Amino acid sequence: xxxxxxALCTATCGGAVALSLSVSTAQAQxxxxxxxxxxVPYAPGGTTDVLSRRVADLLQEELDTNVVVENRPGAGSxxxxxxLARGGRDIDHTILMASPGHTIGAAIxxxxxxxxxxxxxxxxxxIDIPNVMVVPADSPYNSVLEFxxxxxxxxxxxxxxxxxxxxxxxxxLFKTLxxxxxxxxxxxxxxxxxxxxLGGDVDVSFExxxxxxxxxxxxDLRALAVTSAERSEFLPDVPTLKEIGExxxxxxxxxxxxxxxxxxxxxxxxxxxxxxxxQEVMEREEFTSFVEQLGAEKGTIAGDEFKAFITDxxxxxxxxxxxxxxxxx
Amino acid sequence: xxNITEVLQLFLATENFVAIAVGVVIGVTVGSIPGLTxxxxxALALPFTFSMEPVAAxxxxxxxxxxxxxxxxxxxxxxxxxxxxxxxxxxLDGYPMxxxxxxKKALKMALYAxxxxxxISNIALIFFAxxxxxxxxxxxxxEFFWLICFSLTIIISLASGSMIxxxxxxxxxxxxxxxxxxxxxxxxxxxxxxxxxxxSISFIPLLIGLFAIPEIIEFYxxxxxxxxxxxxxxxxxxxxxxxxxxxxxxxxxxxxxIIGAIPxxxxxxxxxxxxxxxxxxxxxxxxxxxGEVEGVAASEAGNNGVAGATLIPLLSLGIPGDVIxxxxxxxxxxxxxxxxxxxxxxxxxLIYALFLGIMLSSVILLFVGNAAIRYFSLIADIxxxxxxxxxxMFCVYGAYAVNNDTFDVWLMLAFGVLGYVxxxxxxxxxxxxxxxxxxxxxxxxxxxxxxxxSNDLSIFVxxxxxxxxxxxxxxxxLLALYRFITSRQKAKQSASEPGAGA
Numbered sequence: 001x002x003x004x005x006x007a008l009c010t011a012t013c014g015g016a017v018a019l020s021l022s023v024s025t026a027q028a029q030x031x032x033x034x035x036x037x038x039x040v041p042y043a044p045g046g047t048t049d050v051l052s053r054r055v056a057d058l059l060q061e062e063l064d065t066n067v068v069v070e071n072r073p074g075a076g077s078x079x080x081x082x083x084l085a086r087g088g089r090d091i092d093h094t095i096l097m098a099s100p101g102h103t104i105g106a107a108i109x110x111x112x113x114x115x116x117x118x119x120x121x122x123x124x125x126x127i128d129i130p131n132v133m134v135v136p137a138d139s140p141y142n143s144v145l146e147f148x149x150x151x152x153x154x155x156x157x158x159x160x161x162x163x164x165x166x167x168x169x170x171x172x173l174f175k176t177l178x179x180x181x182x183x184x185x186x187x188x189x190x191x192x193x194x195x196x197x198l199g200g201d202v203d204v205s206f207e208x209x210x211x212x213x214x215x216x217x218x219x220d221l222r223a224l225a226v227t228s229a230e231r232s233e234f235l236p237d238v239p240t241l242k243e244i245g246e247x248x249x250x251x252x253x254x255x256x257x258x259x260x261x262x263x264x265x266x267x268x269x270x271x272x273x274x275x276x277x278x279q280e281v282m283e284r285e286e287f288t289s290f291v292e293q294l295g296a297e298k299g300t301i302a303g304d305e306f307k308a309f310i311t312d313x314x315x316x317x318x319x320x321x322x323x324x325x326x327x328x329x
Numbered sequence: 330x331x332n333i334t335e336v337l338q339l340f341l342a343t344e345n346f347v348a349i350a351v352g353v354v355i356g357v358t359v360g361s362i363p364g365l366t367x368x369x370x371x372a373l374a375l376p377f378t379f380s381m382e383p384v385a386a387x388x389x390x391x392x393x394x395x396x397x398x399x400x401x402x403x404x405x406x407x408x409x410x411x412x413x414x415x416x417x418x419x420x421l422d423g424y425p426m427x428x429x430x431x432x433k434k435a436l437k438m439a440l441y442a443x444x445x446x447x448x449i450s451n452i453a454l455i456f457f458a459x460x461x462x463x464x465x466x467x468x469x470x471x472e473f474f475w476l477i478c479f480s481l482t483i484i485i486s487l488a489s490g491s492m493i494x495x496x497x498x499x500x501x502x503x504x505x506x507x508x509x510x511x512x513x514x515x516x517x518x519x520x521x522x523x524x525x526x527x528x529s530i531s532f533i534p535l536l537i538g539l540f541a542i543p544e545i546i547e548f549y550x551x552x553x554x555x556x557x558x559x560x561x562x563x564x565x566x567x568x569x570x571x572x573x574x575x576x577x578x579x580x581x582x583x584x585x586x587i588i589g590a591i592p593x594x595x596x597x598x599x600x601x602x603x604x605x606x607x608x609x610x611x612x613x614x615x616x617x618x619x620g621e622v623e624g625v626a627a628s629e630a631g632n633n634g635v636a637g638a639t640l641i642p643l644l645s646l647g648i649p650g651d652v653i654x655x656x657x658x659x660x661x662x663x664x665x666x667x668x669x670x671x672x673x674x675x676x677x678x679l680i681y682a683l684f685l686g687i688m689l690s691s692v693i694l695l696f697v698g699n700a701a702i703r704y705f706s707l708i709a710d711i712x713x714x715x716x717x718x719x720x721x722m723f724c725v726y727g728a729y730a731v732n733n734d735t736f737d738v739w740l741m742l743a744f745g746v747l748g749y750v751x752x753x754x755x756x757x758x759x760x761x762x763x764x765x766x767x768x769x770x771x772x773x774x775x776x777x778x779x780x781x782x783s784n785d786l787s788i789f790v791x792x793x794x795x796x797x798x799x800x801x802x803x804x805x806x807l808l809a810l811y812r813f814i815t816s817r818q819k820a821k822q823s824a825s826e827p828g829a830g831a
Binding site: 049163 | 470522777
């Protein structure tokens with residue numbers, strides 16, 4: 001009955017759009033047969049939420065169905081992810097906007113009821129936001145190497161937005177790779193962490209690009225490096241940590257990534273239909289300008305490549321968390 | 330001159346006026362529904378602003394923010410259910426007033442205090458943003474630590490009646506605030522392995538449970554209907570009452586401005602600090618908590634004073650002080666504008682157009698609030714046998730809506746039982762809340778200071794701001810001790826004089 005109603009709706013409301021869609025591929029017709037639910041594992045208002053709502057808006061035009069955003073915050077995204085892993089009704093129409101919390105959460109939250117890799121289908125990575133290694137404007141360190149050499153001699157402090165955030169883990173990773181003395185100073189979110197950095201209470205931070213970009217421009221903060229594999233087009237003069245190479249830093253590549261995942265039983269044709277629709281979404285002007293405003297880059301990996309990336313990330317953060325002593329047994 | 334025409338051109342667009350009005354209406358409505366907070370409304374409205382002009386987009390969000398700040402007080406006063414955390418303090422006197430048939434007076438006073446505080450906050454934003462932003466930047470972890478210490482001394486003045494019971498409540502609040510993940514090591518504390526508790530206890534289910542549920546239990550236990558037909562909607566605020574509370578409102582607004590300008594403290598703390606300040610200065614502090622109109626005024630002035638001031642670190646430094654301003658920051662960025670010092674240099678006309686709009690939002694809040702009161706105050710006339718089942722439904726809904734989770738409903742009911750126990754044993758709820766809100770801030774800033782200073786204690790006396798707050802804290806404790814001793818002496822004297830106090 002529901003199917004018939006849906007078909008009727010599509011036929012009457014869709015009109016010409018439905019016609020053109022039916023020509024495109026046979027597969028796209030089989031899915032979606034219902035509204036798509038996009039689960040946001042964080043509270044409304046954060047980057048994940050804003051991105052998800054933007055994607056949902058564009059996606060429903062491409063899929064010609066409603067895409068309903070649902071916030072289920074809790075325990076660094078692991079509550080919502082755990083629920084997705086358990087399956088249940090409508091699981092073939094449920095997707096989730098995953099982020100570093102997915103891989104880091106697996107490393108630091110004890111007793112997770114799911115496997116962060118095998119229990120999911122990895123549809124498409126949507127965006128990557130680089131982190132920037134920033135120091136206050138009056139800091140004596142003008143380069144990463146100067147900083148590392150000083151950190152070998154004396155203890156340095158780095159601010160972060162909360163235990164298990166990509167900002168925190170980047171700092172821990174830096175400390176582990178360079179074998180330096182660094183103390184993590186936690187804050188409740190980037191907003192609260194920023195004044196400590198601007199005021200010089202902490203020595204360094206590995207903040208998300210959008211948070212610090214304007215302060216780098218105004219000269220209140222100095223960017224020493226970016227954490228992505230390639231230089232950011234927003235800070236073309238700032239080297240990547242990978243480029244610096246010394247002190248094992250060639251292994252330092254990390255970004256805050258945001259991508260869509262689903263339950264492992266998510267139908268193959270649904271994954272294909274989603275990937276196709278998301279490609280269209282990512283080429284839209286609205287999406288491009290949104291990504292630019294965030295100082296982010298569009299994601300490039302999907303499917304198996306995305307899964308391999310997640311596998312590596314889980315292993316990497318697991319190691320860093322153990323090393324830093326933030327892994328709970 | 331050119332600038333002025335540009336500012337007016339940006340400001341005098343119909344879209345702006347519609348955006349402010351719609352925003353305030355949404356804010357007041359959403360704010361008055363328990364469980365739906367202004368934060369949620371701002372987040373949900375954000376996608377709609379993508380296609381709007383920047384000024385209108387920001388004004389819509391600011392309108393929701395300000396409306397929500399006031400809206401929360403409506404249900405706090407009428408049904409003892411704070412619509413938003415910041416209005417928890419308002420119910421301490423607002424609800425007793427409603428019970429005494431003065432609902433309308435409480436609502437009106439809340440509105441006037443909100444609007445006046447809002448106005449003062451806006452003035453501070455427009456004229457003193459640069460100075461206040463500088464203070465905010467000098468406010469590091471040690472300064473914060475002492476500010477919280479000072480705020481904790483509030484408990485002394487809020488513990489009406491028994492000091493021991495007040496301390497029990499406060500310590501219980503602190504104990505429950507420890508639930509969740511340790512902020513430095515990420516280890517679990519008091520979660521008993523329960524995932525739902527890892528993000529600590531949700532504040533809204535706690536509030537709803539603590540205040541609304543005990544009333545309902547009490548009502549059904551007694552099974553007598555305290556039928557108030559004394560025209561529950563009652564009279565409004567007289568000019569002399571407003572005049573009498575004006576000092577508290579202005580002081581509360583200034584407290585709100587200072588707290589708002591410092592990222593990360595929040596409107597709830599501001600309301601409590603303002604309330605206790607008013608109580609301490611009042612010639613009849615014993616009336617607070619029993620339906621004192623000045624208490625409502627002070628609390629609302631405190632939380633609305635924050636509204637304009639939180640935009641100070643946002644606009645001048647690009648630092649969002651709370652979740653709402655973080656979303657507004659997002660709205661700026663979507664329109665290609667980056668708040669911070671550069672914005673003032675590059676987009677000055679836009680900033681001034683925004684300022685005009687923000688000032689206008691205070692005026693619109695007055696009208697929308699007045700209209701809302703006319704209808705909402707009728708709730709006070711509904712017989713409780715009909716009202717309470719509906720309230721209970723809203724409690725369940727509100728607790729669920731925060732995280733879309735039934736766990737929070739159970740949590741809310743558990744706090745309902747705790748609140749009932751508090752009522753029966755005379756343990757005050759206000760110190761419990763203060764402990765719950767300030768406890769984590771105290772701990773985090775203490776540990777942060779020690780981490781930053783590499784365990785060197787001298788960081789706690791590193792500058793004038795720390796000295797200032799240390800003096801305030803000590804002064805506050807000494808004053809309380811002095812009052813305690815003199816009141817005891819008085820009690821002794823009156824006891825030894827036969828016939829006294831008859």
